[in-house]
Amino acid sequence: LxxxxxxxxxxxxxxxxxxxxxxxxxPRRGLPIVVIHGLDDGLVPISMTSDRYVPLARKAGAQIAYWRVNKAQHFDSLLAFPDYRKRYVPLLPYLFAAMDQVWEHLEDPARALPQDALIQPSPRAEAPLLREQLSIPAPPGR
Structure with a gap:
């Protein structure tokens, strides 16, 4: 090797x-980006990926927001298992929220882009997961 x-x-x-x-x-200068990473991701360690990419992108002039999600890991599909859904939240809702917020900005540049966030969600027990449990960051100014 x-x-x-x-x-x-x-x-x-x-x-x-x-x-x-x-x-x-x-990335190219001015490109709006939201990086979303689960803090409990054992497959793709945050210190080896997102923590290194975000400063590089910012230095290059990217408009980047960094959402670090506590109690989230890499595979949402594992949340079908009872023990996993008690400990972790899915990342996909954060992706949709970030895309919506970036889209709103692209449609109306007066709307602010997402900001950095350390997200503290509450995993579900047996009941369906509610939006309020995810603590999705609200768009700036709302």
Whole structure:
């Protein structure tokens, strides 16, 4: 593996080119972005992904909001299991809320873009999950 990372063979050059092509780049200046990450995500660690991308994007001039969701993990599909739904909330509702808020801004630039948020939701027990339990950030100014 070290030879693929540091060597000069055709395979090593191909591996390094693939890594370079997949490396996250800063977005274009002025692009509105909302990054949403569950703080209990054991599959895609926040410290290795979003915590590194957000400063890079901001430095490049992106209009970026960073929503960190406590009690959220990577796979909403696991919430079908009783123990998971007692401990975690789904991330998909935050995606929809963020998209709605960005869309409202694009339709009417006087409306503010979403702001950074550390979200503290309340997972459900056995009852259906209610919007109020998710603590979805309201659009700025509302």
């Amino acid at each position: 070290r030879a693929l990372g540091e060597g000069d063979s055709a395979d090593a050059r191909r591996v390094r080119a693939g890594i370079a092509a997949a490396t996250a780049k800063a």
